[in-house]
Amino acid sequence: MKPVYTIANLRKKYQNKEVLNIDNMQLYQGEIFGLMGPSGAGKSTLLRLLDFLEEPTAGVIEFKGERFGNGREPELKQKRKITTVFQRSALLRTSLWNNVVYPLKLRGEEINGEKKEEIEKLLEQMGLTEFKDQRADKLSGGETQRAALARALVFEPEVLLLDEPTSNLDPTNIGIIEEMIKQYIKKENKMILVVTHNIFQARRLADRVGLLHQGQLVETGEKKSFFNSPEQELTAKFLSGELVH
């Protein structure tokens, strides 16, 4: 398997408070990685670093064979291969359609007949067609999260980072979003990291799973072994619901 990310001695501090401290971690092409961990463990922070939205305090993030950190940042072209769907979906104050095509516009892409059809098909798959012209701030929670995912998929990023993409959603919405994730990973050169609090969701989606606890990566493993025979006591505690912080 080809690594997309290789992390070494990654640290992130906020006002001298260490929030993240990961010795090493690898993420591979073609996999869905499920990231779990209690609230405040540093999951969203790790995503911001992987998306190069913030710089690490120390350490190295190797992305597709290039080393970043210590003031080195990838160029825009590289960064544009990665995107995050945030925990709190943020849409622009314009129509759903304009939101979805926004990343294409950023890349100066023409939205001609063929592309337009493609986008319409995507919206159809996600049950968003009827809301196409609706203003984004008038959408329901589920519609908003589906729109945010559609906007991330539309430009086919190589790396998709999803921060609790289905929190607070009903089973129908969860079903649609999970289906899209499963379909997306089948395309060429993709990697998905999904943060979830839901053990069942991790079982349904992930190939490998990792537990983050107080900024440290406690354990990573194949889904089966992670859930059925975790190596660390902390993981076992987390899975049985005994780990609170």
Place this chain on the structure above:
Amino acid sequence: MGTIIEGVREAVYLITGLDPEILNIISVSLRVTGTALIFAILIGMPLGTFLGMVNFPGKKLFTALLYTGMGFPPVVIGLFVFIFFSASGPFGFLNWLFTPNAIIVAQTIIAFPLVAGFVMTAVMGIDRNLLRQMESLGASRLQLLWTTIKEARLGSVVAVVAGFGAIISEVGAVMLVGGNIRGRTRVLTTAIVLETRQGRFGLAIALGIILLTIAFILNIIMINLQEKEID
């Protein structure tokens, strides 16, 4: 009471008759204030956007200065401009005093803190999370700036209208640095002062009506934009 009725009647007559003197005053007013507004926008918008987006040491002090500028008595600004552009002042060599240029300078200084202040507030009101999301979707720095301006567009319109309203209706500074010279630096407000003093109420009232109409039209435009924004 008689004077008022007579004044209004004369005003209507002057306006409907497209009195050349009135037309000249309106044209000077709009030209001067329009030019000043453009300069105020060119300075105030980038400044407000910058202050709304970027944190740097000394920002608090800078912001406090800006707020002071927003409420600065225009006549004092007029005084400073007068001193700077008077024959013995550092810019005396330009010979701008008592020309439209001096008014433009004064009005720009009065208006740009207002524009910057309103834009700053609008930009600060934009969700940080949203900007992060845009960056994650692939926005370059410049595109991020552009998106910010677009998201803050309502605030920016308010900023421009507030700036325009403040300087079109200002009288003290314009009088000081422009000198109220007929046909050159006589604007709506200074003309009203003069005509009232000389007892020519008809002309004064006519100019007052025009000033009010301009303000009214601006506010209608602004309300319409606001409504569009809310829908």
